[in-house]
Amino acid sequence: MDFTFTEDQLLFQDSVRDFLVNEITPERIRASWESESGRDSALWSQLAELGLTGMTVPEAYGGLGMSELDFVLLAQECGYVALPEPLVHSALVAVPLLVDIGGELADQWLPKVATGEAKVVVGLEQNLLVEDAHVADLLLLQQGDSLVAATADAVSLIHNESVDPSRKLFAVSVAGEAVVVANGDQAQSLIQSSLDRGALGAAAQALGLAQRMIDLSVQYTSDRKQFGQAIGAFQAVKHHMANVAVCLEYAKAPVHRAAYSIACKESVASHAVSQAKLNACEAANLAAKNCIQVHGAMGYTWEVDLHIYMKKAWAMANSWGDAGFHKTRVANHIFTDGAALGAGATFA
Amino acid sequence: MDLSYTDEQQAFREEVRSWLEANAPAQALQSFDTELGFEQHREWEATLNKGRWGMVTWPEALGGRGCDLIEWLIFEEEYYKAGAPLRVNQNGIFLLGPTLMEYGTEEQKARILPKMANGEEVWAQGWSEPNAGSDMAAIRSTAKLEGDKYIINGQKTWSTRAVWADWCFGMFRTDPDSERHRGLTFILVPLDSPGITVRPIPQLDGLPGFAEIFFDNVEVSVDNRLGDEGAGWSVAMATAGFERGLMLRSPARFQETARRLVELYKENRESAETDPAVKEAVMRAYMDAESYCLTTYQTACRLNKGGKIGAESSTNKIFWSELDQNMHAAAMSILGARAELLPHAPNAKGVGNWLDGWLFSQSGPIYAGTNEVQRNIIAERMLGMPRK
Numbered sequence: 001m002d003f004t005f006t007e008d009q010l011l012f013q014d015s016v017r018d019f020l021v022n023e024i025t026p027e028r029i030r031a032s033w034e035s036e037s038g039r040d041s042a043l044w045s046q047l048a049e050l051g052l053t054g055m056t057v058p059e060a061y062g063g064l065g066m067s068e069l070d071f072v073l074l075a076q077e078c079g080y081v082a083l084p085e086p087l088v089h090s091a092l093v094a095v096p097l098l099v100d101i102g103g104e105l106a107d108q109w110l111p112k113v114a115t116g117e118a119k120v121v122v123g124l125e126q127n128l129l130v131e132d133a134h135v136a137d138l139l140l141l142q143q144g145d146s147l148v149a150a151t152a153d154a155v156s157l158i159h160n161e162s163v164d165p166s167r168k169l170f171a172v173s174v175a176g177e178a179v180v181v182a183n184g185d186q187a188q189s190l191i192q193s194s195l196d197r198g199a200l201g202a203a204a205q206a207l208g209l210a211q212r213m214i215d216l217s218v219q220y221t222s223d224r225k226q227f228g229q230a231i232g233a234f235q236a237v238k239h240h241m242a243n244v245a246v247c248l249e250y251a252k253a254p255v256h257r258a259a260y261s262i263a264c265k266e267s268v269a270s271h272a273v274s275q276a277k278l279n280a281c282e283a284a285n286l287a288a289k290n291c292i293q294v295h296g297a298m299g300y301t302w303e304v305d306l307h308i309y310m311k312k313a314w315a316m317a318n319s320w321g322d323a324g325f326h327k328t329r330v331a332n333h334i335f336t337d338g339a340a341l342g343a344g345a346t347f348a
Numbered sequence: 349m350d351l352s353y354t355d356e357q358q359a360f361r362e363e364v365r366s367w368l369e370a371n372a373p374a375q376a377l378q379s380f381d382t383e384l385g386f387e388q389h390r391e392w393e394a395t396l397n398k399g400r401w402g403m404v405t406w407p408e409a410l411g412g413r414g415c416d417l418i419e420w421l422i423f424e425e426e427y428y429k430a431g432a433p434l435r436v437n438q439n440g441i442f443l444l445g446p447t448l449m450e451y452g453t454e455e456q457k458a459r460i461l462p463k464m465a466n467g468e469e470v471w472a473q474g475w476s477e478p479n480a481g482s483d484m485a486a487i488r489s490t491a492k493l494e495g496d497k498y499i500i501n502g503q504k505t506w507s508t509r510a511v512w513a514d515w516c517f518g519m520f521r522t523d524p525d526s527e528r529h530r531g532l533t534f535i536l537v538p539l540d541s542p543g544i545t546v547r548p549i550p551q552l553d554g555l556p557g558f559a560e561i562f563f564d565n566v567e568v569s570v571d572n573r574l575g576d577e578g579a580g581w582s583v584a585m586a587t588a589g590f591e592r593g594l595m596l597r598s599p600a601r602f603q604e605t606a607r608r609l610v611e612l613y614k615e616n617r618e619s620a621e622t623d624p625a626v627k628e629a630v631m632r633a634y635m636d637a638e639s640y641c642l643t644t645y646q647t648a649c650r651l652n653k654g655g656k657i658g659a660e661s662s663t664n665k666i667f668w669s670e671l672d673q674n675m676h677a678a679a680m681s682i683l684g685a686r687a688e689l690l691p692h693a694p695n696a697k698g699v700g701n702w703l704d705g706w707l708f709s710q711s712g713p714i715y716a717g718t719n720e721v722q723r724n725i726i727a728e729r730m731l732g733m734p735r736k
Contacts, residue, residue, distance in 0.1 A: 001357060001418050002350045003642075003649040069349060218731050230734040235720075238727030242666075245726050249663040253642035260349055275635050327631060334610055334634050341634065342607030343600035344361075344425035346641045347351050 001347070003253070005073065013073040017080065019050065024081035026305040032084050033165040039135050044085055048116025052087055056095045061110035068092060068197065072204050072259035079208025082312045084166040086121060086132040092201040094120040097140055097194050101181050105149055109138055122194055123172055126321055133157050133170040140181070141172060147187045150178040164311035196262060196273045198320035203255045203277040206284035209313040210248045213287040216306055217241060217294050224296075231294070240290040247286050251279035271333040274326035281323070284313035353422070360415075361422050367399055368430040380436040381555035386470075386512040389436035393467025402465050403441050405595075410449075410457070411465045417594065417648035424598035439509060440464040440471035442595050444517050444536075447587045451534075451575040460536070472510035472539065474518025474561060475584070477503055482721050484519075485528040485581070489563060491520035491535055493570065493577070498522070498535060500543075500566040506715075510559035511548045514539055517587075519580040532580035536572040543567070552707045594648065594661075596716065597668045599641035605675050605705070606637040612682050615698065620682045629678035636671045659730035666719045666726075669712030676706040 005013075023043070032038050047053055055071055057063020075088045095113060098106045098120060112118035118137040123130035125142050133139060134157060139150050154176030160169045182190050218241065221232030231237050258276035261269040288310040292299035299306050317323065333339060340348055353361070373392065378385030396402040397411060404423045406412025415423065435441065445464060448457060463469040480486040489502025504518055516537050523531030539546065543566040548556030575583040613620050613630045620626050651657060679702040680687040689696035690703065713719040727733040 001353050001645070001649065002653075003646045004653060004655075005349060214731065218733055222732075222734050229736060232727075232733040233736050235724065238733055239720070239723045241731055241733060242723035242726040245660075245731055246663040246666050249660055250636070250639040250643050250667055253646040254639050256349075256646065257351070257642050260351055264351075275638060278635065279639055327628075330635060331627070331631055334631065335614065337614075339610075341603075341610055343428045343603045344422075345603070345607075346638060346645075347353065 003256070005256075009070060009073060012070075013077060016050070016052070016074050017077045020077055020081040020083065024083050026308055029082060029084060029166060029308055037135060038084060038166065038168050039132070040085065044119075045116055047085065047087055048114075053090060053116045054114030056091045057110050057114040058099060061106070062114040063095075063110070067263040068096070068200060069256075069259045069263040072200065072256060075201050075204035076208040076211075076255075079205030079312075079316075080212045082166060082209065082212070082308050086119065086135070088201040088205060089121060089131055089198070090119060092197045093122045093194050094140065096197055097122055097190060100190055100193065101140075101147075101149075105179075105181060112137075122198070124191055124195055124198070124320075126195055126325065127198075127319060129160050129169040130172045131170075131319075132168055133172050134159070134168055139172060141174070141178070142187075142191050143174075145184060145187055146180050147182040147190055148174065148178040149181050150174050150176070154178055162311075162315060164315050166308070166312065167315055192270070193262075195320060196270055199273050199277040199326070200255070200258050200262060202316040202320045203251075203258065203273070203280035206277075206280040206313060206316045207248065207252060207255055209309045209316065210244065210251075210280075210284040210287035212309045213284075213291040213306065213313070214241065214244055214248070216309070217291040220298070221294050237294050240294055244283070244287045244290050248283040251276075251283040254279045271330050274321070274329040277321065277326050278323060278330070281313075281317040285317055288313050357418065357422060360419055361426060364401070364423050364426040365430070367401060368426060368432055371395060371399060372430050372432045376431075377433050379555055380434065380509070381511075381551070381553075381557040383512060386436060389433055390467040390470060392433050393435070393437050393465075393470075397466040402467075403445065406445065406449075406461075406465070410461050416652050418645070418652060420595070421598060421600070421645065421648060424600040425603075428598075428600040428604045436509065437464065437467055437470045439473045439513075439517075440469070440515075443473065443587050444471055447583060448574065450586060451583050455571070456574070469514040470509060470512070472507045472513035472516040472559075472561075474504035474507050474510075474516040474537070476506045478505055481506075482718055484584075485532075487519055487521055487532060489518075489520050490524060491522050491533060491568070492524075493522065496570045498533075498568045498570060498573070500535070500537065500563040500568060502563050504561040504563075506549075506558050507561050508558045508715075510539065510546055510561055511556045516561060517574070519584050522577050522580075526578075529581040531578055532584075533577045534574040534580040534583040535568060536574060537563075537566065537568050538572075541566045541568065552710060553704065594644060594651075594657075594664070596665075599637065599644045602637040602640055602668060602671055602675070605672070606633045608700075609633050609675055609679055609682075612679055612700070612702070616682050619684055623681060626678060626681045629674065629681065633671070633675040633678055636667075636674070640668060640671060659726070662722055662725045662730060665716060666713075666722050669709075669719060672705075672709040672712050676702060676709045680706055 051064055054063035055066045059065040071091050078088050098110055109120055113120055119135055120138045121132050121136040123141040137152050139155055141148050154174060155172050156175045157170040157172055162169055221237055222230050224231050254276040258273040261272040295306055298304045377388040380386050380389040403412040404415040405420050408414050477487055491498040491500045500520055507516060510516060516539055519532045520535050521531055522533040543564040545562040547560045549558050551557040609630055683699055686699050689699055691699055728735055
């Protein structure tokens with residue numbers, strides 16, 4: 001029993017955090033809102049140079065061959081800076097799906113993903129729309145009971161604007177040639193595991209987003225003075241923040257457990273992921289609610305950076321399965337006769 | 349990361365399980381807040397100690413097994429699964445014991461720990477006073493050193509288990525001119541000393557689970573001082589640290605309550621489903637107990653590898669105490685009109701012991717430092733928010 005990350009995993013997290021915090025500043029995110037695509041190919045190249053686009057790509061395809069467990073801490077850091085680029089989507093969803101599909105498609109695309117030359121996105125029906133379809137070179141799309149692969153020139157896109165200006169969402173229809181890569185049960189199983197990995201990525205990012213909102217709020221309430229003192233010294237303000245801290249603290253281990261579950265193909269993976277997603281998104285939603293409150297009117301403005309993270313947190317809550325979807329999966333687990341519950345069942 | 353138990357851990361679990369199967373009382377004991385129940389629980393402590401299962405985390409030389417935190421978690425899981433009795437000497441074993449091992453003299457350890465271990469001496473705590481509750485530094489009870497004795501005067505209150513306990517531990521002001529955290533000394537007091545009056549206080553269930561203790565020129569040998577004179581605050585903080593930390597409430601307790609709650613829901617599904625909020629509350633109970641377990645294992649593994657417990661541990665008490673309240677509230681909702689009935693009432697079929705749990709859960713956010721105090725600690729020490 002060892003529920004800790006390795007020194008290497010923690011060191012890599014630290015170095016990625018340093019890079020992201022320095023590079024993905026709120027100013028840079030605001031600048032991306034002004035650009036047409038909202039995406040920055042120079043930044044993507046930097047992420048590739050750091051090995052991040054190839055982290056989960058098998059070594060045979062030029063990647064680092066790391067697992068979901070290796071990536072989960074990095075996904076938290078991507079959340080912390082509200083990274084607009086589809087790195088979590090690529091590394092946690094698209095790459096493992098391509099690996100599972102295998103064959104020519106994997107041979108053709110995985111090396112390019114590893115080097116950062118190509119981007120691949122996944123569109124599932126559970127998500128109304130497809131994130132970052134406009135910058136994708138290859139799209140893996142659920143179509144009913146099938147999974148199809150279509151290149152960028154074979155799809156037409158209708159942009160749907162999100163409350164979060166960083167999110168780029170598209171209705172995708174296949175206009176040209178698409179290849180069916182899986183059908184029936186095989187497709188269902190691939191869709192299911194993609195959804196689990198997407199939910200894990202959203203959960204991990206929600207943890208980072210919650211932490212960022214806490215940090216911004218601690219800073220703001222330490223600086224802002226009213227009634228002759230920092231407002232953060234008032235208990236009413238402290239308790240708002242303490243409640244977020246408690247909620248976030250108890251959401252972390254479930255997310256790490258979910259990452260382990262997926263990486264080790266544990267049979268509990270699906271409901272472990274659902275619990276992780278519910279816990280993490282609840283923490284991020286509570287962070288959003290309490291952090292805007294302690295910012296006062298400033299929190300309601302476009303100018304203060306809080307909304308960059310708050311809006312992404314709201315979006316995470318309903319991406320890759322909304323709360324209703326994930327609660328249903330947890331309920332199906334615990335209310336099934338003979339379910340292993342209670343003391344000693346967690347790691348059995 | 350490897351979330352599977354080692355063969356040794358599995359074997360340890362089997363050993364705990366089979367010992368409990370053979371030795372745990374078949375019939376539930378009376379409440380330890382009754383005279384009979386107290387003695388039954390004292391006997392159970394002796395039985396546990398005979399099997400060396402009383403204090404698994406204590407060193408082997410002191411009758412324990414030197415278990416690490418993972419083994420402790422496994423022990424607790426089997427203990428709660430077996431429905432074994434609550435620990436009447438919890439104040440001693442989990443709070444004072446570890447503090448004694450850290451601050452006590454060899455003579456004190458040899459004299460006190462074995463009798464604590466076998467239940468011969470049950471301990472009560474003496475922290476709070478009428479004007480020193482959340483504000484513990486406001487303690488006014490005094491201990492004056494005269495020769496080789498302290499003369500103690502004053503009053504303690506909310507002393508858990510004090511009605512039938514043999515000893516109490518607490519803080520007393522040894523420097524009459526001191527204020528706040530300074531000038532306090534940690535002293536162990538035999539409750540049969542002349543000059544002591546114990547006045548039981550009935551709790552919400554009507555039973556005297558705690559008491560007031562009055563000290564009228566009570567003489568206590570200086571041998572019963574724990575740590576240096578005037579160092580009481582830091583000794584007490586170590587005790588409160590253990591109390592607030594991992595070991596006060598193991599996840600197993602809440603996971604078993606959550607499991608029983610799921611069963612209760614299924615047994616009463618028809619009536620339970622009339623209120624959609626109940627299903628949500630049951631799911632939430634399961635998930636929160638699970639989060640508490642996962643988080644505790646993660647912390648325990650980190651500590652096992654030499655990590656230090658940080659300010660984030662102050663989130664623990666808020667989490668489990670609110671979880672306990674929420675779980676029992678859900679049970680009350682499921683039981684509906686039967687919820688208010690005492691278990692022996694003629695029409696109380698199927699109410700189990702949920703009402704007792706519900707009453708006790710009301711105390712969780714209050715004892716061991718109110719949750720409001722905990723929130724201040726979290727905001728200031730964990731998040732770094734300004735004190736003033």
